[in-house]
Amino acid sequence: xxxxxxxxxxxxxxxxxxxxxxxxxxxxxxxxxxxxxxxxxxxxxxxxxxxxxxxxxxxxxxxxxxxxxxxxxxxxxxxxxxxxxxxxxxxxxxxxxxxxxxxxxxxxxxxxxxxxxxxxxxxxxxxxxxxxxxxxxxxxxxxxxxxxxxxxxxxxxxxxxxxxxxxxxxxxxxxxxxxxxxxxxxxxxxxxxxxxxxxxxxxxxxxxxxxxxxxxxxxxxxxxxxxxxxxxxxxxxxxxxxxxxxxxxxxxxxxxxxxxxxxxxxxxxxxxxxxxxxxxxxxxxxxxxxxxxxxxxxxxxxxxxxxxxxxxxxxxxxxxxxxxxxxxxxxxxxxxxxxxxxxxxxxxxxxxxxxxxxxxxxxxxxxxxxxxxxxxxxxxxxxxxxxxxxxxxxxxxxxxxxxxxxxxxxxxxxxxxxxxxxxx
RNA sequence: GGUGGCGUGUCCGAGUGGCCUAAGGAGCACGCCUCGAAAGCGUGUGAGGGUUUACGCCCUCCGCGGGUUCAAAUCCCGCCGCCACCGCCA
Numbered sequence: 001x002x003x004x005x006x007x008x009x010x011x012x013x014x015x016x017x018x019x020x021x022x023x024x025x026x027x028x029x030x031x032x033x034x035x036x037x038x039x040x041x042x043x044x045x046x047x048x049x050x051x052x053x054x055x056x057x058x059x060x061x062x063x064x065x066x067x068x069x070x071x072x073x074x075x076x077x078x079x080x081x082x083x084x085x086x087x088x089x090x091x092x093x094x095x096x097x098x099x100x101x102x103x104x105x106x107x108x109x110x111x112x113x114x115x116x117x118x119x120x121x122x123x124x125x126x127x128x129x130x131x132x133x134x135x136x137x138x139x140x141x142x143x144x145x146x147x148x149x150x151x152x153x154x155x156x157x158x159x160x161x162x163x164x165x166x167x168x169x170x171x172x173x174x175x176x177x178x179x180x181x182x183x184x185x186x187x188x189x190x191x192x193x194x195x196x197x198x199x200x201x202x203x204x205x206x207x208x209x210x211x212x213x214x215x216x217x218x219x220x221x222x223x224x225x226x227x228x229x230x231x232x233x234x235x236x237x238x239x240x241x242x243x244x245x246x247x248x249x250x251x252x253x254x255x256x257x258x259x260x261x262x263x264x265x266x267x268x269x270x271x272x273x274x275x276x277x278x279x280x281x282x283x284x285x286x287x288x289x290x291x292x293x294x295x296x297x298x299x300x301x302x303x304x305x306x307x308x309x310x311x312x313x314x315x316x317x318x319x320x321x322x323x324x325x326x327x328x329x330x331x332x333x334x335x336x337x338x339x340x341x342x343x344x345x346x347x348x349x350x351x352x353x354x355x356x357x358x359x360x361x362x363x364x365x366x367x368x369x370x371x372x373x374x375x376x377x378x379x380x381x382x383x384x385x386x387x388x389x390x391x392x393x394x395x396x397x398x399x400x401x402x403x404x405x406x407x408x409x410x411x412x413x414x415x416x417x418x419x420x421x422x423x424x
Numbered sequence: 425g426g427u428g429g430c431g432u433g434u435c436c437g438a439g440u441g442g443c444c445u446a447a448g449g450a451g452c453a454c455g456c457c458u459c460g461a462a463a464g465c466g467u468g469u470g471a472g473g474g475u476u477u478a479c480g481c482c483c484u485c486c487g488c489g490g491g492u493u494c495a496a497a498u499c500c501c502g503c504c505g506c507c508a509c510c511g512c513c514a
Contacts (some may be wrong), residue, residue, distance in 0.1 A: 042474050046483045053483095056495045060442040223504090243471085364472095375471080 004031060014105035017112035017323035023246075027098060034095040042089040048081050060376030066132065100207065103328035106359040109325050110332050117322035118335075124306065125315035127339050128219045130397050135342030136393030138272040142404045142423045145169065145396075146274060158263070158278040165421055169408075170281065173388045173413035174256060177308060178284040180272065181385055184304050186254040187284055191234035193257055197224040199237030203354075204329030214260050226258035235286040240363045243375055249367060250289040250297055254385065256281070270343040273393055280389035287381045291357070296380040298354045302334050305309035305350040305385045312409040313392055315339040316348055331356040336386075340392040349390040 008028060014208050015024045060263055111117050140146040145166025151159045162170045200206040200213070214227040228234055234254050244251060259282050274280065285304070289297045302318065309316050316338045326333035330353035337346035357377035360366070364373040399407040406421040415417045 039474070042483080044476060051481060056442075059494055063442075269508085366471095 004028060005035070008032075009106065012285060015103065017106045017110065018103050018328070027102065027214045031095065031098050034098065037091045037256055038088065038095060041084060041091060045081065045084050045088060048084065052081070058334070072306055074284055087180040091325075092361075098422055100362075101202075104331050105355060106206070106323040106326075107332040107356075109211040110320070113322040113323065114324035115322070117321075118319045120317050120319050121334075122306075122318035124317070125313075126312060127341065130400060130401060132340055133397070133402060134400055135272070135311075135338075137238065139400055139404060140166065140393075143263050143406065144424050145422050146419070148273070155278070156232065160274060160277060164417070166392075168416055169412070169421070170388055170392060172412045173391055174283065174356045175313075175415060176311070176411055177388070178254075179254060180308055180311065181254045181283065181285055182305075184252075184285075186252040187253040189231075189235060189238070189253055191228075191231060191238065191255055191257065191293055193226045193228055193260070194221075195228050195233055195237060199233055199240065200226060202235075202359065203233045203236050204327075204359055204362060205233060208328060210263055212271055214262060224268055228257060229261045230259045230282060231255035231284040231420060232286060235284065236363055236365075236380060236381070237361055239288065241246045241365075242393040243366045243368060244288060246290070246369075246379060248286065250287045250293050250377065251286070252282060252287050254285040256283045257283075270340070270345055272292060274389040275347065275393060277389065280387065280391075282387045283385050285383050285385040288360075289306060289381065291376075292383060294354055294356070297381050298332070298334070298352065301381055301383045301385075302336070302352045305352055305383055308386055309336060309338060309349060309391075310409050311389065312395065314391070314409075316349070327353065329355055331358070339398060340394060341397045347390055347394070348388045349394070350384040351383065353381070355380040366396050369372060397407070 012021070012024050012028060060086065106112075111119075134142075137148075143166070144164050145162065147161045147163045151161040154161065178188065194216070197206065202211075205213070207270075208421075209229070215221075216225045218224075224260045234257065235255055238253075239251075247410050260279050260280050261274055263278065285301060287297045287301065306316070316336055317368060319335045319337060321333040321335060333351055333353040335348045336350040336352070338349045356379055359380045360377040365378050365380075367378050368375055396406050399409070401407065404423045408416055408419050408421060
């Protein structure tokens with residue numbers, strides 16, 4: 001808000017990377033007008049309250065002195081107070097809603113435009129040479145790793161069940177990721193999977209993505225709870241309304257949870273198998289930092305996430321997302337995309353973002369200015385490290401052999417007890 | 425889920441309608457004292473918001489939300505949380 005008051009131009013320009021300029025101007029006008037109203041109402045209310053307190057005190061003193069106090073007559077100003085307060089509530093509510101609808105400001109080096117404007121900024125490894133490419137769905141079937149039929153039988157379309165060595169591969173991947181994140185200095189959290197709506201709002205996922213997550217009905221959850229779409233929501237929500245100790249920043253945490261999403265069930269050829277579903281496993285890293293630490297933290301997180309992919313020996317690329325293709329809550333997003341031989345495309349296994357103070361404002365997560373007593377909002381950064389439902393098919397496809405067997409990445413061999421998955 | 429007790433500042437803890445503009449203590453910070461430290465003494469010590477060039481002034485917050493009253497930490501109602509016991513349960 002202060003930013004809009006002080007430098008409306010900059011806000012408008014940055015937002016125009018995401019929204020239509022006319023729309024931005026309209027929204028900002030309305031916000032500034034509401035802000036004006038809010039402040040004048042507050043002044044009025046404060047003045048009235050002050051008067052009222054003085055009257056009460058005079059009454060008390062008179063009584064103490066033994067005099068019969070003059071009754072305080074309800075006058076016009078006094079009667080107005082409840083009305084003013086109601087008006088203020090109304091204005092503040094509207095202001096909050098308008099503000100909540102604004103997306104975050106894209107960073108300076110983020111360009112406008114959609115997916116087509118994304119830029120590949122780094123590549124690791126080479127696409128493996130494979131003579132006759134089998135896709136991961138076929139490989140999974142041959143190796144008995146994923147049972148889609150029974151998954152659907154259990155959960156409906158959009159669900160699968162890992163079986164046998166597939167379950168062990170998935171679990172081995174998760175353990176590999178967990179260990180590496182711990183080594184990188186992140187604290188391991190296992191949060192609830194069911195969160196209150198307030199947590200969804202703080203993360204900036206509500207109100208916009210309200211319909212993309214699973215909500216419990218009011219009968220069983222009167223307070224409003226939903227299944228988390230990513231553990232980012234939980235990590236952020238965990239620190240809601242807190243003032244973090246400045247000395248402990250950057251605060252690094254990670255969590256493993258399944259992610260539950262009501263994705264439009266696309267049966268595109270490049271989203272088959274475990275690539276897109278209503279439930280998938282993801283390990284999420286998160287940092288709360290001082291504003292000046294955020295740049296370095298973003299780079300550290302991307303590099304760390306990449307090292308996880310490299311550790312598995314997978315070929316990938318890093319992309320800087322354009323404003324239109326990145327989440328509205330984020331200022332800058334870098335994707336790590338892994339090579340899928342069957343489609344000849346790269347598929348996101350990690351999305352690392354800098355949120356600025358957008359989420360921290362909503363969640364009221366602050367730190368104390370060193371030396372000063374002023375509190376300021378922290379910056380938040382989050383990133384997948386990593387999504388196993390995407391790694392899994394990439395491993396199968398990139399490491400497949402002519403006979404349909406799959407070479408197990410070295411770091412997983414001990415965990416799986418084998419260096420080769422063979423057709424049964 | 426049931427019954428009972430409890431929820432006050434960074435922490436402990438007093439406060440049952442009006443000098444509560446929240447006692448007292450601990451912790452922390454700064455200062456004095458000291459060769460240095462401890463002890464002692466003094467001062468300060470939360471959040472959000474409004475207003476102001478600034479010093480400052482003002483408003484709100486005693487788990488949360490309503491109500492009663494000229495006046496609420498204090499009385500009433502609802503909710504949430506914690507503790508204990510009971511029930512149920514991996």
